[in-house]
Amino acid sequence: MLEALAVFPNELAAGGLTRLFLVLFPFFVLLELPLSLLVLAGVIRWYTRNLMTTPRASLYRPRVSCIITCYSEGRDVQNTLLSLCEQLYPGEVELIPVVDGATANEATMEAVRDFRVDPVRYPNRFLRPIAKWQRGGRVSSLNAGLSHATGEIVFALDGDTSFDNAMIGAMVRHFEDPSVPAVSGSLRVRNSWHSLATVMQSLEYFLSIQTSRVGLGEWNTVNNISGAFGAFRTSFLRHIGGWDTHTAEDLDLTLRIKSYFGRHPLRIPFEPTAVGHTDVPDTLRGFFMQRLRWDGDLFFLYIRKHRHSMTPRVLGWRNFLMTLFSGFFFQLVLPFLIVGYTLAGLVLLPLNVIAVLAVLIYAVYLLQTLILYLAGLLMVSERPWNDLKLAIALPVFPVFMFFLRGWGVICTLNEMFRRGHEETSMAPWWVLRRGRRF
Amino acid sequence: MQSPSIGCLTRDPGSFSESRWHYASSLNELREQGEYDVVLVDLDAADAADVVFLLRCDARYHLTLIYAGRDRTGNAPELSDGSIPTDPNAITEAWHKWHHRLSEFNRGRYPERFDEYVLAWLWTRPEGRLKPVRHPHHAQFYYYPLLSAFADNEPVNEMVWLQLMMEQGWLERGPLTDRIRLCTHCVSARLNYVDVCPDCHALEIAREPSLHCFTCGHVAPQDHFLKQGLMLCPNCLTRLRHIGSDYDRPLENYRCRACQSFFVDAEVEVRCLDCDTHHTPDELRIREVRPYSLSEQGRLRCRQGFSGEAQAESHFGRLNLVSANAFTNLLNWQIQQSRRYGETAHGSLVLLRFANLGEALSQERGTTLLDSLIDRIRETIRETDRCARTRDELLWLLLPHTDRQGMDRLRERLTELNRLFREQDGIHIDLRTVGITLPENLLPQEDSDLLMARLGGEVS
Numbered sequence: 001m002l003e004a005l006a007v008f009p010n011e012l013a014a015g016g017l018t019r020l021f022l023v024l025f026p027f028f029v030l031l032e033l034p035l036s037l038l039v040l041a042g043v044i045r046w047y048t049r050n051l052m053t054t055p056r057a058s059l060y061r062p063r064v065s066c067i068i069t070c071y072s073e074g075r076d077v078q079n080t081l082l083s084l085c086e087q088l089y090p091g092e093v094e095l096i097p098v099v100d101g102a103t104a105n106e107a108t109m110e111a112v113r114d115f116r117v118d119p120v121r122y123p124n125r126f127l128r129p130i131a132k133w134q135r136g137g138r139v140s141s142l143n144a145g146l147s148h149a150t151g152e153i154v155f156a157l158d159g160d161t162s163f164d165n166a167m168i169g170a171m172v173r174h175f176e177d178p179s180v181p182a183v184s185g186s187l188r189v190r191n192s193w194h195s196l197a198t199v200m201q202s203l204e205y206f207l208s209i210q211t212s213r214v215g216l217g218e219w220n221t222v223n224n225i226s227g228a229f230g231a232f233r234t235s236f237l238r239h240i241g242g243w244d245t246h247t248a249e250d251l252d253l254t255l256r257i258k259s260y261f262g263r264h265p266l267r268i269p270f271e272p273t274a275v276g277h278t279d280v281p282d283t284l285r286g287f288f289m290q291r292l293r294w295d296g297d298l299f300f301l302y303i304r305k306h307r308h309s310m311t312p313r314v315l316g317w318r319n320f321l322m323t324l325f326s327g328f329f330f331q332l333v334l335p336f337l338i339v340g341y342t343l344a345g346l347v348l349l350p351l352n353v354i355a356v357l358a359v360l361i362y363a364v365y366l367l368q369t370l371i372l373y374l375a376g377l378l379m380v381s382e383r384p385w386n387d388l389k390l391a392i393a394l395p396v397f398p399v400f401m402f403f404l405r406g407w408g409v410i411c412t413l414n415e416m417f418r419r420g421h422e423e424t425s426m427a428p429w430w431v432l433r434r435g436r437r438f
Numbered sequence: 439m440q441s442p443s444i445g446c447l448t449r450d451p452g453s454f455s456e457s458r459w460h461y462a463s464s465l466n467e468l469r470e471q472g473e474y475d476v477v478l479v480d481l482d483a484a485d486a487a488d489v490v491f492l493l494r495c496d497a498r499y500h501l502t503l504i505y506a507g508r509d510r511t512g513n514a515p516e517l518s519d520g521s522i523p524t525d526p527n528a529i530t531e532a533w534h535k536w537h538h539r540l541s542e543f544n545r546g547r548y549p550e551r552f553d554e555y556v557l558a559w560l561w562t563r564p565e566g567r568l569k570p571v572r573h574p575h576h577a578q579f580y581y582y583p584l585l586s587a588f589a590d591n592e593p594v595n596e597m598v599w600l601q602l603m604m605e606q607g608w609l610e611r612g613p614l615t616d617r618i619r620l621c622t623h624c625v626s627a628r629l630n631y632v633d634v635c636p637d638c639h640a641l642e643i644a645r646e647p648s649l650h651c652f653t654c655g656h657v658a659p660q661d662h663f664l665k666q667g668l669m670l671c672p673n674c675l676t677r678l679r680h681i682g683s684d685y686d687r688p689l690e691n692y693r694c695r696a697c698q699s700f701f702v703d704a705e706v707e708v709r710c711l712d713c714d715t716h717h718t719p720d721e722l723r724i725r726e727v728r729p730y731s732l733s734e735q736g737r738l739r740c741r742q743g744f745s746g747e748a749q750a751e752s753h754f755g756r757l758n759l760v761s762a763n764a765f766t767n768l769l770n771w772q773i774q775q776s777r778r779y780g781e782t783a784h785g786s787l788v789l790l791r792f793a794n795l796g797e798a799l800s801q802e803r804g805t806t807l808l809d810s811l812i813d814r815i816r817e818t819i820r821e822t823d824r825c826a827r828t829r830d831e832l833l834w835l836l837l838p839h840t841d842r843q844g845m846d847r848l849r850e851r852l853t854e855l856n857r858l859f860r861e862q863d864g865i866h867i868d869l870r871t872v873g874i875t876l877p878e879n880l881l882p883q884e885d886s887d888l889l890m891a892r893l894g895g896e897v898s
Contacts, residue, residue, distance in 0.1 A: 055666070057666070057667070079682065082681060082682075083680065083681060083682075086681045088664070088667055088668070088669060090667075120645050121645075121647055121687075121690075162680065162682075163680075164679040164680050165669055165678070165679060165680065165681065166667075166668060166669075166679065169667060275679070277680065382677075382679070383679075
């Protein structure tokens with residue numbers, strides 16, 4: 001053992017740096033490269049396609065229903081409702097704020113009650129609030145809203161998320177194509193500059209949602225339709241039975257829609273110009289607790305609940321491979337490799353070697369981040385000056401992602417052994433207990 | 439005792455046990471049967487109200503006692519004298535009172551003209567009031583059923599008539615019921631308040647929201663910002679995406695679609711729905727709607743008759759009254775003289791209080807008694823004495839050069855006279871007197887106001 005350790009200084013002294021590098025460099029890092037290139041190619045394709053097409057005015061103006069799930073947002077709900085009233089979309093928009101546990105969340109209920117839609121200023125906006133006095137969870141709110149929705153298109157939105165005024169117009173455009181059952185919208189962080197945690201999350205949202213999903217959407221492989229912001233064709237959504245109980249109902253619904261892809265030529269576009277602004281946890285603790293839920297849910301959905309859908313026959317080859325690589329391998333397996341490699345390195349390697357390798361790996365990730373960031377900034381961002389400010393967080397971002405990956409291991413383990421998804425705060429225990437166990 | 443002839447309009451005569459009453463099943467039948475002293479209307483509330491109104495329109499029944507309905511909760515139809523009493527004797531008793539009062543009216547002359555009828559109706563019913571009733575079909579929304587019923591064929595402008603009565607002091611105002619605004623042209627209250635363009639007075643105006651671009655501060659109507667389905671600031675060309683962070687709506691102005699003028703506040707114009715006259719709101723006539731009742735002067739007028747000057751004819755008017763102000767000045771002068779010249783400038787002040795004046799005036803004999811009492815006072819006092827009334831029931835007498843002896847003599851005579859009447863007729867005027875002689879009873883620093891207040895306290 002000692003002899004083995006003694007090899008490194010010798011090798012270094014002998015100038016075998018290249019050999020050492022080849023021996024020790026964690027090449028699995030490079031496995032992410034094809035995915036990044038795919039995303040980048042998608043972004044470029046989207047950008048050039050956008051440049052080529054002339055904007056056209058469409059007369060497709062279906063009635064839209066916005067289900068806004070509200071819980072303890074309080075007066076913030078009014079911002080959401082106002083931003084929906086302000087939409088430039090000329091068609092009719094039905095606003096359905098669903099207040100879950102309205103008895104307990106009096107302030108939210110009051111805020112919804114107090115909101116008035118001025119019929120002169122907003123002639124095509126209709127407010128039809130639903131109060132669910134007994135708490136039933138997010139899924140029950142969404143399904144209650146769906147059962148009352150009269151629109152041809154239904155939006156699932158969060159009560160603490162407000163929207164740009166071109167949002168509905170940009171999203172609805174895609175539904176003109178009958179092969180589109182759902183559209184994913186872009187999310188930005190509203191409280192970007194509150195703390196270090198929010199700055200890092202802003203950059204993460206910008207890279208992994210706004211930029212990456214443009215690339216993925218271009219190849220019809222959007223990984224998720226965010227629960228805070230998605231649009232669905234009402235008839236399709238009703239056909240597949242609406243939202244299913246359990247946590248991570250958004251990824252669950254995305255996978256269930258995708259399970260038609262193998263048999264039907266459907267597609268889920270991503271619309272980067274439809275922007276929602278949401279609040280993220282402004283402490284690191286809050287952030288990690290949120291990810292404990294989200295990343296744990298990945299295991300629950302991919303491994304427990306949708307194990308049987310993970311075949312090319314159901315998902316189609318393209319989405320099967322993408323789910324296998326980006327969903328399964330990168331999100332569930334890679335964190336274990338990274339943590340394992342790090343721990344092994346810490347035990348086996350001398351400090352200077354670790355330092356060299358760390359710098360190398362950091363450089364690879366930084367380069368990858370930088371390229372994606374520039375692509376996003378130059379081709380996708382609709383607020384480039386805002387996003388330019390996020391550049392100061394770029395050097396820290398690979399470190400942040402490293403810790404996030406490390407945390408991912410704990411999340412997965414928590415789900416694997418403790419069935420963490422059953423502890424979700426998205427629904428009360430008496431609802432979760434009755435849900436089917438996987 | 440004479441008993442009244444009673445006509446009863448009912449669909450179920452069997453429910454009444456009185457054989458002397460005359461029953462009729464319809465209004466026409468009742469009218470044809472002749473004239474009754476008292477009419478009972480035993481119908482349900484809505485029908486009874488109509489019948490009572492129609493009866494009141496009939497000159498024969500303008501003043502007659504009419505009882506309607508059997509509702510005991512006090513919701514008797516308007517213009518009736520209450521619901522039908524359960525005790526038939528009560529009807530007879532009430533009729534006697536009514537008859538007695540009517541015989542006192544205008545020195546026994548039965549009313550002939552419209553205003554005499556109204557005053558007589560109020561006179562014969564001590565609690566009677568002219569009550570306004572709201573009705574949406576009426577051009578002014580309020581009308582006085584009694585005036586409408588008595589108006590007969592000559593249309594009466596109720597507002598003008600009431601104003602006239604008020605000016606003459608015969609009626610007094612009750613509490614305010616409502617305040618309405620009327621067209622200056624046709625006096626209709628059916629008005630439409632519309633907001634119009636302040637420049638061209640066109641009706642076609644629309645609210646036009648303005649936007650405020652945060653980037654350059656540009657404020658303009660919303661239309662200027664919308665370009666091909668996007669929101670762009672026309673000044674700095676910034677794309678405005680989100681309310682609150684890129685733009686807001688600072689104001690909402692109006693745009694006239696006729697003359698294109700842009701204004702903050704629309705002008706309010708009032709359009710009469712009857713004659714289509716246009717007014718500004720402050721041009722409208724304002725009318726206060728309230729109930730009216732007979733004033734004391736009006737009551738006096740009813741008793742004394744309508745001919746001649748009321749004041750001169752009234753009881754106290756014969757006393758050569760001076761105004762309260764003049765009286766206090768005279769009293770002050772008397773006090774000053776007494777203080778300065780002492781015993782050589784005697785003077786007395788007597789206060790008479792007719793404590794039950796209202797009650798006494800409502801009785802015929804009471805009135806006579808009051809008249810003779812006042813005649814006696816007039817005989818007793820000298821030409822140099824001065825009288826004044828500061829309140830209805832307070833009569834002041836200032837007797838210059840009269841010492842305590844003279845004053846006491848006057849008081850005794852008055853008391854004696856009052857006692858005499860009481861023994862004869864059983865009618866009682868609660869006359870309280872108090873008097874002082876100057877300068878003996880004068881307190882230091884006391885002036886006329888303080889002195890009168892002191893005496894007023896003693897008789898109250």
